[in-house]
Amino acid sequence: MGSRSRSVLMLAAIAIGVAAVVVLTGLGEGARRYITGEFAALGTNLLIVLPGRNETTGGAPPLLGATPRDLTITDAMALSRSRHVKRIAPINVGEATLSHGNLSRDITVLGTTSAYQDVRKLNIAQGRFLPEEDIARPSPIAVLGTTVQHELFGDGAALGQWVRLGDRRLRVIGICAQRGQSLGVDMDDIAIVPVTVAQALFDTPSLFRILVQVRSREEIPPAQADVLRIISERHEGEEDVTVITQNSVLVAFDRILGSVTLAVAGIAGISLVVAGVLVMNVMLVAVTQRTAEIGLLRALGASSTQIMVLFLGEALLLASLGVLGGAVLGVLGNWLIHLAFPILQPLPPLWVLLAAGGVALLTTVLFAWLPARRAAALDPIAALSGRR
Numbered sequence: 001m002g003s004r005s006r007s008v009l010m011l012a013a014i015a016i017g018v019a020a021v022v023v024l025t026g027l028g029e030g031a032r033r034y035i036t037g038e039f040a041a042l043g044t045n046l047l048i049v050l051p052g053r054n055e056t057t058g059g060a061p062p063l064l065g066a067t068p069r070d071l072t073i074t075d076a077m078a079l080s081r082s083r084h085v086k087r088i089a090p091i092n093v094g095e096a097t098l099s100h101g102n103l104s105r106d107i108t109v110l111g112t113t114s115a116y117q118d119v120r121k122l123n124i125a126q127g128r129f130l131p132e133e134d135i136a137r138p139s140p141i142a143v144l145g146t147t148v149q150h151e152l153f154g155d156g157a158a159l160g161q162w163v164r165l166g167d168r169r170l171r172v173i174g175i176c177a178q179r180g181q182s183l184g185v186d187m188d189d190i191a192i193v194p195v196t197v198a199q200a201l202f203d204t205p206s207l208f209r210i211l212v213q214v215r216s217r218e219e220i221p222p223a224q225a226d227v228l229r230i231i232s233e234r235h236e237g238e239e240d241v242t243v244i245t246q247n248s249v250l251v252a253f254d255r256i257l258g259s260v261t262l263a264v265a266g267i268a269g270i271s272l273v274v275a276g277v278l279v280m281n282v283m284l285v286a287v288t289q290r291t292a293e294i295g296l297l298r299a300l301g302a303s304s305t306q307i308m309v310l311f312l313g314e315a316l317l318l319a320s321l322g323v324l325g326g327a328v329l330g331v332l333g334n335w336l337i338h339l340a341f342p343i344l345q346p347l348p349p350l351w352v353l354l355a356a357g358g359v360a361l362l363t364t365v366l367f368a369w370l371p372a373r374r375a376a377a378l379d380p381i382a383a384l385s386g387r388r
Contacts, residue, residue: 011321014322014323014326018272018325018330019326020330021272021355022327026348027334027337028260029347029349030337034345045217045219046212046213046245048209048211048245049227049242050243051070051207051240051241069240071241075231078234079227084219084222084226086214089119089210089212090210091110092199092206093110093208094201095109096201100153105151105152107189107191110198111197111198111201112130112192114130118213123179124143125175133194135194138196140171141173142173143173144176145176145179145187149175158175159174165193224243227243275363279363279364280367283368319364323356323360323361326360330348334347
């Protein structure tokens, strides 16, 4: 009974340690996949132009807050002068009330142009997207998300219907395909309108962002330089915008979350060391309780090395079963997390499973070495008589 309890303790210690590593690294890897997937969903070969310069300057702090120069539609259109630029999608974002008949809903309003569909790889379920037209003379039209369509029109037809957005009447020309959350914005609960309509609605001449699609990945650096040069020329020689690349954001997040995953794996790995201490204590007790057995083996001709191999082999066998059980528990835990949070896919890399198993076995050998050596050093006659 005592031997069975010792074995269960060793198995549980190793299994819990391995399961902790698998679950925590799976969570870190799932978060990394989710965030990189969100940025990848923005489109390909993108530059994101933001108003304001992202830098640190010396000297005394200003007495008054400095406001960055606005990005305007003419700034956005000027970027097409670069031969590396394929498409430009100016963006204006705000919130307003959309109503139809007696129903109304507060939604996110996104003002942009026809290029936005190709830049963001946006699919249309019904109707069409914003057409190419003169930005200065926009049509009173809107493209709705699936949630907005369902809430305002139910099972009725939305295409061709007139809705009121703030103080403006717009005709519905399209319904976006279901997409879900994207960078914190519910793309199903949104209305997309011409950018100048959004500017008039929110009474602002500035843009929130400019998305610039570059012709190829290799042309991203020269395109970034062209964007900075063109905006600087238009802003009286002042470089007052920040241009970030999609790849740089992905690399930064990947590096940060990769480091977090490793740190979490290290913290979880401490549990394997704790398990090793438990293994050592359990085996020391086993040596004490099996003194007569060790003496009999020595009397029958077993060498000290064979005694050590016997104890280490027993510990490694139990540790291997614990590793297998811990891996199963870890995978099961990650599956349950995925069921609770479907947006996460907590799948640990293969190297984590191998590393956790390897560390567990190595820890077992290191902490079992002292008890095994103690068993091998017992005097046969003293051991048979029950003395240690």
